[in-house]
Amino acid sequence: MDNIIRELRFSLRDPVVALTLLVGVLLSAFTVFSGLKEVDTERAQIERVKQMVDDDRTYALADQSDAGGAAYYAFHFTYAPPSDLAFAARGVRDDLPWKHRIRMLALEGQIYETDAGNPELSRIGKFDFAFFAAFLLPLLMILLLHDLKAAEVRNNRWAFLSATGGDGGRLLLSRAVLRAILLFACIITPFLAGVIVSTASLMSAVVVCAVIGLNLAFWLVLSLFTTSRIQSGPTAAALLLGAWFTLTVALPVGGKLMVEQSVPVPMGGEILLTQREAVNDAWDLPREATLKPFYERHPEWANAEPVSEGFDWYWYYAFQQVGDQTVESMSEALRDGVAERDKAMAMIALTSPPLLVDRVMSQLAMTDIAAFQSYDQCVRDFHAALRAFHYPMLFGGKEYSAEAMKELPTFRPCASNS
Amino acid sequence: MTEIALKADSLSVSRGRVPVLSDITFDVSVGEVFALLGGNGAGKSTTLLTFLGFLPPRSGSVTVLNKPVTQNVEFVRQKSAYLPEAANLYPHLNARENIKYFLSLAKVPRSASDIEAALDEVSLATEARGRRLSSYSKGMRQKVAISLAILRQAPVLFLDEPTSGLDPVAIDEFNQLITKLSAAGTTVLMVTHDVYGACQIAGRVGLLKAGSLVGVFEAPEGGQISPEEVHRAFAEGA
Ligand SMILES: Nc1ncnc2c1ncn2[C@@H]1O[C@H](COP(=O)(O)OP(=O)(O)O)[C@@H](O)[C@H]1O
Ligand SMILES: [Mg+2]
Numbered sequence: 001m002d003n004i005i006r007e008l009r010f011s012l013r014d015p016v017v018a019l020t021l022l023v024g025v026l027l028s029a030f031t032v033f034s035g036l037k038e039v040d041t042e043r044a045q046i047e048r049v050k051q052m053v054d055d056d057r058t059y060a061l062a063d064q065s066d067a068g069g070a071a072y073y074a075f076h077f078t079y080a081p082p083s084d085l086a087f088a089a090r091g092v093r094d095d096l097p098w099k100h101r102i103r104m105l106a107l108e109g110q111i112y113e114t115d116a117g118n119p120e121l122s123r124i125g126k127f128d129f130a131f132f133a134a135f136l137l138p139l140l141m142i143l144l145l146h147d148l149k150a151a152e153v154r155n156n157r158w159a160f161l162s163a164t165g166g167d168g169g170r171l172l173l174s175r176a177v178l179r180a181i182l183l184f185a186c187i188i189t190p191f192l193a194g195v196i197v198s199t200a201s202l203m204s205a206v207v208v209c210a211v212i213g214l215n216l217a218f219w220l221v222l223s224l225f226t227t228s229r230i231q232s233g234p235t236a237a238a239l240l241l242g243a244w245f246t247l248t249v250a251l252p253v254g255g256k257l258m259v260e261q262s263v264p265v266p267m268g269g270e271i272l273l274t275q276r277e278a279v280n281d282a283w284d285l286p287r288e289a290t291l292k293p294f295y296e297r298h299p300e301w302a303n304a305e306p307v308s309e310g311f312d313w314y315w316y317y318a319f320q321q322v323g324d325q326t327v328e329s330m331s332e333a334l335r336d337g338v339a340e341r342d343k344a345m346a347m348i349a350l351t352s353p354p355l356l357v358d359r360v361m362s363q364l365a366m367t368d369i370a371a372f373q374s375y376d377q378c379v380r381d382f383h384a385a386l387r388a389f390h391y392p393m394l395f396g397g398k399e400y401s402a403e404a405m406k407e408l409p410t411f412r413p414c415a416s417n418s
Numbered sequence: 419m420t421e422i423a424l425k426a427d428s429l430s431v432s433r434g435r436v437p438v439l440s441d442i443t444f445d446v447s448v449g450e451v452f453a454l455l456g457g458n459g460a461g462k463s464t465t466l467l468t469f470l471g472f473l474p475p476r477s478g479s480v481t482v483l484n485k486p487v488t489q490n491v492e493f494v495r496q497k498s499a500y501l502p503e504a505a506n507l508y509p510h511l512n513a514r515e516n517i518k519y520f521l522s523l524a525k526v527p528r529s530a531s532d533i534e535a536a537l538d539e540v541s542l543a544t545e546a547r548g549r550r551l552s553s554y555s556k557g558m559r560q561k562v563a564i565s566l567a568i569l570r571q572a573p574v575l576f577l578d579e580p581t582s583g584l585d586p587v588a589i590d591e592f593n594q595l596i597t598k599l600s601a602a603g604t605t606v607l608m609v610t611h612d613v614y615g616a617c618q619i620a621g622r623v624g625l626l627k628a629g630s631l632v633g634v635f636e637a638p639e640g641g642q643i644s645p646e647e648v649h650r651a652f653a654e655g656a
Contacts, residue, residue: 006522014510155506163470163500163576165523166492 007178017179020143025186027136031129032194035087039198042082046099053077053101061408067393067400068313070408071104071386078102078382078411080375083366084200088191088208089130089358091367098375102411104390106323107383108275108331111376112268129191130365133212134357135248137187138219142240144179145223148172150233173224180220184213204364211360218353247352255348263344265337266330278326282319293325294318301395314394321387335373342369378414385409420447423574423605424469428478431461431468438464439629441478446622448573451596451606453616455652456626462609463503465626466576469607470500482574496524499570503578503609505563509552513542513562516551520566528569536565539595541588556583564592568599575599577608581615593619613652617645625651 011017053075060073079099086093102110149172152158162168188209195205223240230236282290295302306314324331349355362368389409392398424446431439439461446452456462467473469480471491480487482494507516517533528536537547540561551559560583567575575596581589589612596619600606610616616623617635623643625633633651635643 002522006519010508010511010519013515156502156504157506157508159467159470159472160500160502160505161523162472163495163498163502164520166495171523 003174004178007175008182011175011178011182017144017182020140021182021186024137024140024183025190027132028129028187029190031127031132032087032190035090035128036194036197038090039082039087042086046077046079046081049099050077050079061402061405065400066313067307067390068311068316070400070405071313071317071390071394074103074408076102076382076386076411078379079413080366080371080378081413084198085195085204085208085361085365086367087194087198087365088128088200089361089365089367090126090128091130091362091365092369092372093367094126096369096372098372100379102379102383102386104317104320104383104386106275106279106320107380108324108327109272109279111379112272129194130358130361133187133191134215134354134361137183137212137215138244138248138354139241140183141180141216141219142223142237142244144183145176145220146227146237146240147233148176148179149227150231150236153231154233176220176224180216184216187212207364208361211357215353215357248354251348251352252345252355255345259341259344259348263337263341265341266334268334271327271330271334274330275323275327279319279323282322287315290315290319290322293322297321297325298391298395301391304396306395307393307397317390317394335376338369339373374414381414382409382411420450422446423448423450423483424452424607425481426465426469426478427480429465429468429480430476430478431464431473432476433464433473437476437629439468442626442629442631443478444624444631444634446605446607448605449600449603450622451600451608451620453620453623454607454609454626455611455613455616455623455648456609457611460626461629462626463578466500466578466607466609469576470495470498497572498574498576499567499572501563501567501575501577501580504556504582505559507551507559507562507566510550512550513537513547513554516562517566517569521569524570526570532569533565536569537562539568539591540565541591557585557588560584561588564595568595573603573605575604575606575608577606579610580608581610581612589615613649614645617643617648623648 012021054077057074057076060075061070064070064073077099078101082093100110149158152161152168152172158168161171165171191208192205194200195202219240222243223236226239227233227236230239306312308314346359349359359368363370386409389407393400393404398404422445426442426444429439429442430437442465444452454462454465464473468475469482469487471487471494474488482490483497485493487494508519511519514530514533514537517536521528521533534547537544542558542561542565546554546558551562554562560580564580567577581592584592593615596606596608600619600621608616608620620643621637623635624631625635625648635648635651637643
């Protein structure tokens with residue numbers, strides 16, 4: 001106990017250590033704080049846009065006298081609310097859309113017309129707690145440890161320390177472990193404060209602490225191993241930075257290139273264009289060309305008399321759906337490909353502790369590819385429900401009425417821990 | 419019969435592949451001051467490091483308080499205080515904090531007044547004691563290291579050029595201090611190139627040349643070793 005207190009006071013008096021820890025706690029607090037603010041902003045934005053879209057819809061529906069017009073003018077706001085842990089790991093949330101304005105037209109085009117948001121802002125948004133804990137933390141660790149022994153040797157203290165304490169190696173090991181623990185505490189404290197503020201689950205917080213601890217332990221062991229072999233501080237630092245670069249930059253970038261090469265995936269833009277072309281071309285085709293594939297998909301309406309008042313809405317919506325059908329396989333290939341690439345990247349992440357931290361955290365925060373795909377599925381299910389609601393009025397002769405429209409499905413976000 | 423505290427027996431030591439000490443034999447009695455003299459690179463520091471268990475003998479042996487060093491490193495370090503050459507204590511701590519830190523490391527608790535007394539003995543200005551060592555001169559740092567060695571109250575002192583950087587007054591004080599400690603039973607093995615200082619306080623002076631002990635001078639009963647004689651031997655290459 002005395003030894004711990006002695007070394008604690010000793011380390012905290014060391015300007016390099018104190019400054020590094022200060023940087024650690026400030027960066028951690030900054031990322032947590034800006035993450036919490038970002039989540040608040042998103043929630044407020046969701047509230048506002050949802051209200052706006054809902055009001056617009058009510059307003060638009062008041063004027064409608066048929067199912068076709070009602071489906072055409074009624075927009076729905078779909079979104080994936082940020083999870084309670086989303087403040088800590090933005091994941092792909094800034095790169096892939098998590099909100100849409102959807103109506104019953106062809107869906108694929110609406111999905112892939114990405115809501116790019118503000119690309120400048122999203123890059124700053126990337127500097128989140130997960131990024132800090134995964135990728136920058138090792139640098140602080142290297143800063144704290146690369147010169148631990150070398151400085152003692154350089155200053156003629158190494159033999160003196162060992163002669164005085166009996167075992168210099170053990171002393172330096174305890175100093176290294178203590179510094180790692182201090183750094184861990186500096187990083188974790190703001191995060192835990194964020195967890196309390198956001199009421200995120202304690203279980204996920206524990207897992208986050210565990211993976212960050214693992215990351216730290218990895219760099220601790222690597223630093224100790226390197227400095228035990230390399231007598232010069234700068235050389236040890238260079239080697240450790242090399243390892244850092246390999247594990248945090250070269251491996252994911254190289255891995256991504258390799259995975260993208262080996263798993264080809266159609267572009268969302270391609271799907272959008274193909275679907276739009278299919279819809280546009282349908283105007284000039286004989287109706288048969290559209291209705292045949294539509295009724296093949298929906299045999300239940302094949303023998304019914306479609307509602308043909310005013311503009312022939314049923315035909316219009318049939319070719320919207322056939323537009324989706326044309327790109328169905330592309331869209332599936334895109335989703336499968338993205339999932340497969342993600343699986344490959346998960347394997348790569350197993351070889352690098354920083355990548356693993358980043359992945360585990362965005363998984364827990366539901367800001368990873370899987371969460372994005374489940375939101376995508378959620379939108380598709382909702383759109384399918386819209387079609388299931390309107391089709392009887394378009395293709396099956398069910399009567400349109402304001403009363404009936406009260407049953408119009410409303411979007412509810414799918415599974416989220418929020 | 420006097421008791422032997424330190425003993426080097428046909429000791430040879432290499433650093434890397436280079437033989438540094440060859441076939442050295444000497445012993446130091448309890449309470450004796452033994453000074454090793456020699457030029458730069460003669461192997462003086464190497465001798466001390468071997469006694470402290472940092473360098474293994476290639477052949478021969480070293481013992482401290484009758485225990486072979488190789489098998490009793492912890493014991494030896496516990497029983498001895500070591501003053502390294504050009505001691506650099508921690509620059510971000512002041513004199514008192516440095517001393518407290520190292521005493522705690524050595525597990526020898528000393529009171530604040532003990533520490534002040536030790537700093538008084540080396541005449542470190544009171545005003546300087548609360549300042550960080552980064553602002554100290556070489557001599558002031560050396561004084562802190564010496565007071566630390568005293569505070570250990572170890573039976574054996576290994577001193578590597580303890581007076582380097584000290585002014586003449588401080589050197590005199592240091593010599594008196596060592597004489598006092600030796601009279602109280604502390605065994606001192608010190609390494610120096612200060613021929614006159616060594617002859618003044620040492621019971622015996624060993625002359626080390628290129629890793630060999632080329633001569634040992636002993637003080638006559640109640641007198642001192644003649645520095646001229648040692649100096650001559652030093653210059654001639656014995
Ligand atoms: N760390 C070391 N590694 C290899 N050789 C060393 C080392 N330190 C000293 N030496 C060599 O050992 C010899 C004796 O050095 P040392 O005992 O320090 O001499 P002295 O203290 O008498 O000046 C010198 O030739 C020196 O070059
Ligand atoms: Mg030397």
